[in-house]
Amino acid sequence: MFKAILTALVYGYTIIIMLGMGASIDIDVPAEIKKSPKAILCGVASQYLFMPLITFGLICAFDLGDTEALSLMLCGMSPGGVTSTFFTYVSRANVTLSLLMTTCSTFLALGMMPLLIFVYVRPPLVDDNAPKMNYLAIVVTLIVATTPAVLGWRLRRTREGAGKATETWATRVGAVLLVAACVLALLGVPSAITPSAFAVMALMCPVGFLLGYGFAKVVIGADAKTARTVSMETGIQQVGIAGAIAIQTFKGQALDKAIATIAVFGIFTVAFGLLWSGILRFACAAPPEDEKAPEKPPFDDQSPVVITA
Template sequence: MESSALTTLFLPLALFAVMLGMGLGLRGEDFRRVVVYPRPVVVGLVAQLVMLPLLGFALASSLPLRPELAAGLVLLTACPGGPTSNLITYLARGNVALSVSLTAFSSVVTVFTIPLVVNLALGRFLGTATTLRLSLVSTVAQIAVITLLPVGLGMLVNHYRPRTAAQIERGVKWLSLFLLGVIIAGLLIQQRANLLEFLLQVGGAMLGLNLLAMGLGYGLARVAGLDDPSRTAITVEVGLQNGTLAITLASSPLFLNQPDLAIPAAIYSLLMFGTGLAFAAWKHQRRPVAAVSVPQSDGDPVSERK
């Protein structure tokens, strides 16, 4: 695959499909829920937006990674949770409403935090003199357009045509998975000469990051006294990142235009499906069906809707 086709066609299509699919599954009440029952969402956002990037910096600084791979690892931790987390949370019989809320809120907040975290990573691992800098104002505007616009469009369809939105959402999810697979395959083909080296150098690091991130989410949720469905949702949300966004930021000419920075996100995207499904299978076996729609922590009476 030519680099131009990957960065100019498949990346925008995949990211649009991912974010549109998220919006098709969102309603206004998902955002209002944080005001009424804030504790689970606050715990999840702290884990996602504060603790996870700190974990990324710690791992990238302590492991013998090439500078661009270390920066790519931190870039991934700066991104929000991926829409796939909602599906894995559902399979694990977790609090899907909380998962959807966390995905939505983290997608909004990281529009502003990504440039800050990424610039710190670029300065730390690639040197303060590097020209690979993200302008705060322009990057915020660009990320808002490629993420919040399709989410808003999906929410409008869901508001006025909920049945149509539900039908479209299923197809969009499969389309986004297909496009993500094409992107990952394209990146790996482009870097095939260094693929074995990348797997040896960053594969273990990304698996470790994935497992530590899930453990981080679970630990914070447990310390906060949240119920088991909410702990499950936060565990998955912190462990499954929006790899498509990370790959777009790293590879697109609109942003960093450095495909090497996308390698950690590509490998992580493959690994997180395996660990996520394994976690869902384990939780599914441990919890009875009747426990899926229990009242949420802080008295949240909203039942799962996916």
């Protein structure tokens, strides 16, 4: 019964929040991507390069057990979500760019997550007795997660009123399901989470934020707003997808512990997102002259953008 309810909540949250994310995108995604492929590629590469590598290194350094290691590795290789876009808005970064990066990383997850699992899920991360990853189940889970985003985007582009309404109710219902899933998960075995796992969770987001920011600055010479956006997209993951995959991987008490670990990491993500966006917002309280000037391409400031928290 516990697994059935938790599965329904996790999948329900993931599907509805992705539908809301898609319905919030009131831009022509292919056209906007063509305007600035370099910036978007930088963000997506940072997402799938740094976070899995950071997570792998921290797990090995703190010598986590198989269940915690796999749970956090799934989080580290998951794409960005609507949370990153919200914190991008709070930090005064480029919201349109964030939406595009989130969209691209979400659909690339269909190929990238199975590839990253193949690369990282092996010794020394886990031993030979660790739960085996079901690649077919992972792909099916990702399809289930990404399809609503496409439907939401098409609805917003073809029927704007219906798209706005969908975004509103999906955000509210998704938030309720997320809270319910976290509460149920934390009623599992949160006390069994080791101090080492808490240490890894406490380091993942901050290190991701800093490396994402530096990567954008060094590789493409990004301006401050673009670098802040890449930073948010790198350090914040869509934990709902990680939870859905965990349900297909773990059994019994291991599943309880995995979901509790992912739920706690989600709380860490929100906490550090608030902290980092506050730091960035304070840092750009008096923006330099080049940021006060009208933005140049890649993105047109007249493009309508809707924020989904």
